[in-house]
Amino acid sequence: xxxxxxxxxxxxxxxxxxxxxxxxxxxxxxxxxxxxxxxxxxxxxxxxxxxxxxxxxxxxxxxxxxxxxxxxxxxxxxxxxxxxxxxxxxxxxxxxxxxxxxxxxxxxxxxxxxxxxxxxxxxxxxxxxxxxxxxxxxxxxxxxxxxxxxxxxxxxxxxxxxxxxxxxxxxxxxxxxxxxxxxxxxxxxxxxxxxxxxxxxxxxxxxxxxxxxxxxxxxxxxxxxxxxxxxxxxxxxxxxxxxxxxxxxxxxxxxxxxxxxxxxxxxxxxxxxxxxxxxxxxxxxxxxxxx
Numbered sequence: 001x002x003x004x005x006x007x008x009x010x011x012x013x014x015x016x017x018x019x020x021x022x023x024x025x026x027x028x029x030x031x032x033x034x035x036x037x038x039x040x041x042x043x044x045x046x047x048x049x050x051x052x053x054x055x056x057x058x059x060x061x062x063x064x065x066x067x068x069x070x071x072x073x074x075x076x077x078x079x080x081x082x083x084x085x086x087x088x089x090x091x092x093x094x095x096x097x098x099x100x101x102x103x104x105x106x107x108x109x110x111x112x113x114x115x116x117x118x119x120x121x122x123x124x125x126x127x128x129x130x131x132x133x134x135x136x137x138x139x140x141x142x143x144x145x146x147x148x149x150x151x152x153x154x155x156x157x158x159x160x161x162x163x164x165x166x167x168x169x170x171x172x173x174x175x176x177x178x179x180x181x182x183x184x185x186x187x188x189x190x191x192x193x194x195x196x197x198x199x200x201x202x203x204x205x206x207x208x209x210x211x212x213x214x215x216x217x218x219x220x221x222x223x224x225x226x227x228x229x230x231x232x233x234x235x236x237x238x239x240x241x242x243x244x245x246x247x248x249x250x251x252x253x254x255x256x257x258x259x260x261x262x263x264x265x266x267x268x269x270x271x272x273x274x275x276x277x278x279x280x281x282x283x284x285x286x287x288x289x290x291x
Contacts, residue, residue, distance in 0.1 A: 082223030
């Protein structure tokens with residue numbers, strides 16, 4: 001809670017182990033989960049920042065476009081990729097199902113849980129499922145092991161390099177049974193609750209670069225950005241979106257700026273290319289790249 005008041009400086013030094021909460025969490029535990037989610041950063045430098053009603057204006061435009069295109073009894077298939085903890089996906093799903101009772105919405109992300117590797121004493125590593133280390137814990141210290149700017153934080157980078165070498169010596173693929181391994185769920189409890197009570201809402205692990213043909217709507221907010229991927233990779237993401245949507249399908253792509261305003265472009269997939277049909281703010285920063 002102290003770190004929350006100084007988040008820009010302390011984000012990576014908050015233990016991701018605090019994301020682990022009970023199945024029926026208290027309001028205080030949910031608040032803690034949301035606060036730690038705001039500072040969660042993956043090994044490739046991608047932030048998973050999200051918060052309540054972050055996509056409310058994006059939801060409103062998307063639903064308006066769908067109402068003009070589909071009848072109420074249509075089986076609209078929707079995917080929300082790069083959904084982080086899936087809270088904004090659940091918020092969108094509730095609105096969608098009220099308008100289209102037969103619709104489905106799949107929320108996905110490449111990272112839906114972390115692993116806590118306990119060592120002797122209170123020392124531990126928190127790693128991604130693929131094995132990339134994110135944090136080293138030795139209370140009261142937390143060392144972030146993911147992407148670190150070498151110019152702003154040379155000492156942190158040096159310390160992280162030493163600890164990463166120690167991590168590789170653990171030889172987890174061969175010695176995993178020698179350590180206690182716990183899973184830390186990164187899905188918001190409200191999203192998990194909706195999934196449990198409504199089969200129309202699903203959560204799965206899926207890359208933003210994957211193809212899943214037959215979709216009516218695809219949203220990829222805050223992931224296909226120039227500060228995350230080079231031009232070639234962004235084009236791969238756009239091509240995957242194109243092949244995932246039906247002709248006439250809707251693709252929503254954009255980002256949320258630091259002042260919490262959304263800038264997104266709503267594309268319609270034609271037979272051979274994208275057609276921009278409307279925008280929020282300045283639109284997507286990759287619009288010119290794929291037009």
